[in-house]
Amino acid sequence: xxxxxxxxxxxxxxxxxxxxxxxxxxxxxxxxxxxxxxxxxxxxxxxxxxxxxxxxxxxxxxxxxxxxxxxxxxxxxxxxxxxxxxxxxxxxxxxxxxxxxxxxxxxxxxxxxxxxxxxxxxxxxxxxxxxxxxxxxxxxxxxxxxxxxxxxxxxxxxxxxxxxxxxxxxxxxxxxxxxxxxxxxxxxxxxxxxxxxxxxxxxxxxxxxxxxxxxxxxxxxxxxxxxxxxxxxxxxxxxxxxxxxxxxxxxxxxxxxxxxxxxxxxxxxxxxxxxxxxxxxxxxxxxxxxxxxxxxxxxxxxxxxxxxxxxxxxxxxxxxxxxxxxxxxxxxxxxxxxxxxxxxxxxxxxxxxxxxxxxxxxxxxxxxxxxxxxxxxxxxxxxxxxxxxxxxxxxxxxxxxxxxxxxxxxxxxxxxxxxxxxxxxxxxxxxxxxxxxxxxxxxxxxxxx
Amino acid sequence: xxxxxxxxxxxxxxxxxxxxxxxxxxxxxxxxxxxxxxxxxxxxxxxxxxxxxxxxxxxxxxxxxxxxxxxxxxxxxxxxxxxxxxxxxxxxxxxxxxxxxxxxxxxxxxxxxxxxxxxxxxxxxxxxxxxxxxxxxxxxxxxxxxxxxxxxxxxxxxxxxxxxxxxxxxxxxxxxxxxxxxxxxxxxxxxxxxxxxxxxxxxxxxxxxxxxxxxxxxxxxxxxxxxxxxxxxxxxxxxxxxxxxxxxxxxxxxxxxxxxxxxxxxxxxxxx
Numbered sequence: 001x002x003x004x005x006x007x008x009x010x011x012x013x014x015x016x017x018x019x020x021x022x023x024x025x026x027x028x029x030x031x032x033x034x035x036x037x038x039x040x041x042x043x044x045x046x047x048x049x050x051x052x053x054x055x056x057x058x059x060x061x062x063x064x065x066x067x068x069x070x071x072x073x074x075x076x077x078x079x080x081x082x083x084x085x086x087x088x089x090x091x092x093x094x095x096x097x098x099x100x101x102x103x104x105x106x107x108x109x110x111x112x113x114x115x116x117x118x119x120x121x122x123x124x125x126x127x128x129x130x131x132x133x134x135x136x137x138x139x140x141x142x143x144x145x146x147x148x149x150x151x152x153x154x155x156x157x158x159x160x161x162x163x164x165x166x167x168x169x170x171x172x173x174x175x176x177x178x179x180x181x182x183x184x185x186x187x188x189x190x191x192x193x194x195x196x197x198x199x200x201x202x203x204x205x206x207x208x209x210x211x212x213x214x215x216x217x218x219x220x221x222x223x224x225x226x227x228x229x230x231x232x233x234x235x236x237x238x239x240x241x242x243x244x245x246x247x248x249x250x251x252x253x254x255x256x257x258x259x260x261x262x263x264x265x266x267x268x269x270x271x272x273x274x275x276x277x278x279x280x281x282x283x284x285x286x287x288x289x290x291x292x293x294x295x296x297x298x299x300x301x302x303x304x305x306x307x308x309x310x311x312x313x314x315x316x317x318x319x320x321x322x323x324x325x326x327x328x329x330x331x332x333x334x335x336x337x338x339x340x341x342x343x344x345x346x347x348x349x350x351x352x353x354x355x356x357x358x359x360x361x362x363x364x365x366x367x368x369x370x371x372x373x374x375x376x377x378x379x380x381x382x383x384x385x386x387x388x389x390x391x392x393x394x395x396x397x398x399x400x401x402x403x404x405x406x407x408x409x410x411x412x413x414x415x416x417x418x419x420x421x422x423x424x425x426x427x428x429x430x431x432x433x434x435x436x437x438x439x440x441x442x443x444x445x446x447x448x449x
Numbered sequence: 450x451x452x453x454x455x456x457x458x459x460x461x462x463x464x465x466x467x468x469x470x471x472x473x474x475x476x477x478x479x480x481x482x483x484x485x486x487x488x489x490x491x492x493x494x495x496x497x498x499x500x501x502x503x504x505x506x507x508x509x510x511x512x513x514x515x516x517x518x519x520x521x522x523x524x525x526x527x528x529x530x531x532x533x534x535x536x537x538x539x540x541x542x543x544x545x546x547x548x549x550x551x552x553x554x555x556x557x558x559x560x561x562x563x564x565x566x567x568x569x570x571x572x573x574x575x576x577x578x579x580x581x582x583x584x585x586x587x588x589x590x591x592x593x594x595x596x597x598x599x600x601x602x603x604x605x606x607x608x609x610x611x612x613x614x615x616x617x618x619x620x621x622x623x624x625x626x627x628x629x630x631x632x633x634x635x636x637x638x639x640x641x642x643x644x645x646x647x648x649x650x651x652x653x654x655x656x657x658x659x660x661x662x663x664x665x666x667x668x669x670x671x672x673x674x675x676x677x678x679x680x681x682x683x684x685x686x687x688x689x690x691x692x693x694x695x696x697x698x699x700x701x702x703x704x705x706x707x708x709x710x711x712x713x714x715x716x717x718x719x720x721x
Contacts, residue, residue, distance in 0.1 A: 026648050382693075
């Protein structure tokens with residue numbers, strides 16, 4: 001009876017009768033989409049997008065960076081592609097991005113010449129391939145083996161690495177990463193047994209991706225100020241990393257325990273020596289051992305999370321910035337909660353800490369170094385609009401980062417996001433103090449192909 | 450989630466050997482609602498779906514999803530693999546819906562993070578993947594929390610005889626229902642021949658907004674009545690604000706019984 005409703009009846013309903021008027025809303029809405037196009041049985045899946053990312057720094061950095069005034073920080077084009085194939089127990093996937101940073105080219109062409117780039121910046125920003133997860137996997141009953149480049153996310157803590165020690169990171173633009181690139185894949189073999197026990201071997205991991213000399217987040221800029229023309233030579237740890245994880249789930253509770261003997265992805269300053277062309281600083285990741293556990297517990301609208309880990313042989317900077325880093329034993333912990341009891345709003349807060357067991361006054365930081373972060377994320381208009389606010393107090397009171405983001409999903413293919421990131425460091429000894437003027441406005445446009 | 454969704458919204462009971470119409474005369478509003486909610490819907494199911502989101506200007510966004518469900522003695526498990534578009538492709542949602550009063554267990558795998566995360570499932574009033582369906586629509590509700598009143602024993606929907614029943618939360622569950630579903634009360638149209646809820650009118654907490662649910666294109670698949678199209682329209686001040694349509698295809702019952710499909714490892718592996 002609802003298929004055909006006389007116009008008069010609808011009009012009358014709107015005017016006089018809520019009950020009759022309601023009937024029109026039961027009619028089938030015509031849609032352009034048809035299920036005839038749906039083929040989810042194909043062994044092939046793929047996705048691709050083009051992304052244009054543009055950053056603008058609205059202050060002059062306080063570091064001696066290439067950019068010495070308010071100007072564009074990056075204008076990058078990313079072409080991402082992913083193709084996957086599956087048949088029975090087997091899966092193959094290849095994915096990655098071709099990335100081009102246009103600013104040095106624009107500067108060379110005289111189109112945009114607000115500042116001059118170093119050779120290393122040129123090299124780092126020109127066309128390059130960023131590998132994403134690319135692997136082959138096989139599963140049979142209790143066994144699942146996955147080999148190739150893979151992102152290993154073993155922790156969730158945002159303010160401190162507690163158990164998430166297997167993932168490489170991109171440190172070139174801290175706080176500005178896309179969600180997909182918060183962690184980078186590493187060459188690894190993962191063997192899972194019984195859906196609970198994971199054994200991972202990481203092969204020849206590289207250190208975190210670091211900013212080029214002259215970039216505004218150059219971690220060695222301070223060193224360069226003290227020793228002009230210093231060259232940085234980076235070594236990697238070629239020994240395979242090994243990690244074991246056991247997971248157990250109960251109603252309302254997930255837990256995991258981990259043991260890891262892996263190279264850190266961060267690098268320590270090993271030595272500074274005189275070279276033929278000037279001083280040379282040798283940096284390298286260190287070998288660390290980690291024993292940890294984490295748990296997630298849900299009740300009603302609350303999700304409570306914790307991660308706890310002991311880190312052994314973890315290096316910490318010395319109070320003297322040119323002295324070698326020193327071994328420490330650390331207890332790292334995080335306690336956090338998510339609350340999603342208010343419509344489509346998700347509130348997240350976490351408190352984390354780093355406690356140096358064998359602390360002494362020759363170390364750069366304090367014995368107890370707290371950190372915290374908070375996030376409010378609200379989706380509205382049927383997830384077309386996302387508003388997000390995020391704040392993080394960096395470990396040990398070394399500064400803070402705040403981020404505000406607005407994202408609009410124009411269609412299934414096109415979205416745009418504007419993000420403002422502010423860095424704060426009040427005291428000269430703070431980690432973020434040299435970067436306190438690197439506040440950036442990011443525009444992200446993404447077209448699905 | 451999807452299990453309950455299939456259970457509560459999609460499928461109809463087979464009341465073998467009985468005339469539902471004949472039985473209908475003797476059933477109270479509560480008995481009808483419970484019968485509609487607890488029909489046999491197969492021990493497992495698989496379906497492909499397109500979730501079509503339609504804004505007030507008629508523009509469509511589409512999510513392609515493969516859904517599996519498994520009914521076990523004390524828990525109903527479901528897993529849904531999102532295949533497209535780009536921004537949700539690879540996302541997987543898994544839900545364990547326990548028969549007793551325990552909260553659901555829910556997990557979400559986000560391919561951008563390469564991580565399975567637990568989801569607090571207490572508040573089900575939030576939008577399901579940006580649609581007009583909420584998690585409470587998808588997961589179903591506990592019929593013990595409601596009073597049911599017969600409004601019309603001789604209603605009719607698309608020429609089929611139906612009951613029109615009002616569902617209101619019992620006073621002791623009013624706050625719980627409102628906080629978990631965001632709904633104040635609803636009117637349900639349940640067909641007499643197969644106990645399918647084919648229409649629903651829902652009063653929401655959000656001022657000036659009403660929701661209209663309809664189940665269409667009923668087909669008998671593997672002996673189970675299955676609506677292949679579900680529609681939810683949000684209406685504000687008597688004007689359509691947004692609409693969502695679940696369009697199903699490739700529906701199969703009782704094919705999968707492997708519990709291993711409903712694990713966080715499956716979520717990471719992707720569509721099966």
